[in-house]
Amino acid sequence: MNVITDTLAWLTDANHWTGPAGIPTRLAEHLALSAVSIAVAIALAIPIGIYIGHTGRYARLVVNSANLWRALPSLALIGIVLPFTSAIDPQLGFKVYPTLVAMVVLAVPPVLVNTQAGIAGVDRDLVEAARAMGMRERQVVRQVELPLALPALVAGIRSGAVQVVATATLGAIFGSGGLGRYLVEGVAQRDDGMTWSGVVLVAALALSVEGGFVVLQRVMKK
């Protein structure tokens, strides 16, 4: 098929591997956006998840709203954020911040819900035993609950990370760079080689993030 040779030609063209629109730059943009937003989401969601998981306070409220939150459509969310961020900063607020904000917003719920469930799911007898041994609440959290809840935390970060990589792709529609650029430009210019190269690169990135977490989870089980 013609498209396949076009794609191979596009991917092996040395020009597509250098410069501001080259694959390394686009990949770096994609990864940077994703890493920043998952890091912010973790910093926000894990402490809150630990708090509500440990104390049981507001658990239903937070989990129910997080589940509703999860259904938020990403493209519309970027659209809603955009007028506000671009009012604050006409440059970056028009191109990068909307996607970044949407990515954080979408990555918080899975991390939060899994952290809460992981902590709350720790056997209450173990927690009581730790208290009986004279551990303080802080020690109970750090030495008993967190280690036992770790697999759940990683599962939450995994679904957050997959979501974030996908949303970073959408950001290309709004000029935030990343590998999605090849999809947007390829379709607009009917450049089939570029389009499919974009598909291959974006799918490979999403699947390797997912695959990386699968491996991490297997290693942790041992």
Add this chain to the structure above:
Amino acid sequence: MIDWAWVGDHLDDLAWRILQHFTLAAIAVGLGFAVSLALSIWVLRRPRLRAAVVTASGVLYTIPSLALFAALVPVTGLSLVTAEVPLVLYTLLIFMRNILAGLDAVPPDVLEAADAMGYSSGTRLALVELPLALPLVIGGIRLASVSTIGLVTVSGILGDRFGGLGFFIFEGYRHTFMTEILFGALPSIALAIAVDVALVAVQRRLTPWAAQQVPEGMRPAAAS
């Protein structure tokens, strides 16, 4: 910040984009449901095949929507097929998970009773297993509908003829016109909520005996 005069002038466009949005989503949910039901019944008593099919739908679900919409452009152009195939594929994971979980949850005693009454496996499936799986199946329809309504906006990458309400988001961005971006984004979320509320009512009516909540773990995040 909002240009209300422009909004007033474009209510006709809004109505037709809502209709387009709804139609694109309804076709995908309908087709996706039919395909998932057939696949679920086919793999139900074939554990290896079942694992393979569920894994494949999970892999598809992981691929960002923009890539799936773009993937078919070189093959089927900027057509309805290009818009619908990704939407259908994304529903498969949600539907199959819920249909299979619903069928798995049918108590073995009930199955034995049906067998003892002389039901063939097809009759048993239609008259006993599927009705008992209904609450989870409807839960799947809710999730798939909300998720698909969100994804329809992304089909705007295929040009002005697609995208439903997403058209306004794309065009508003091109013109740096915030009113138009919100004109697409807010109604698309409202549409998802409205459809979900309507389906909850259907769910109550069809399965009044069942708990309303979809069990935890049956709620994958919406695809993006």
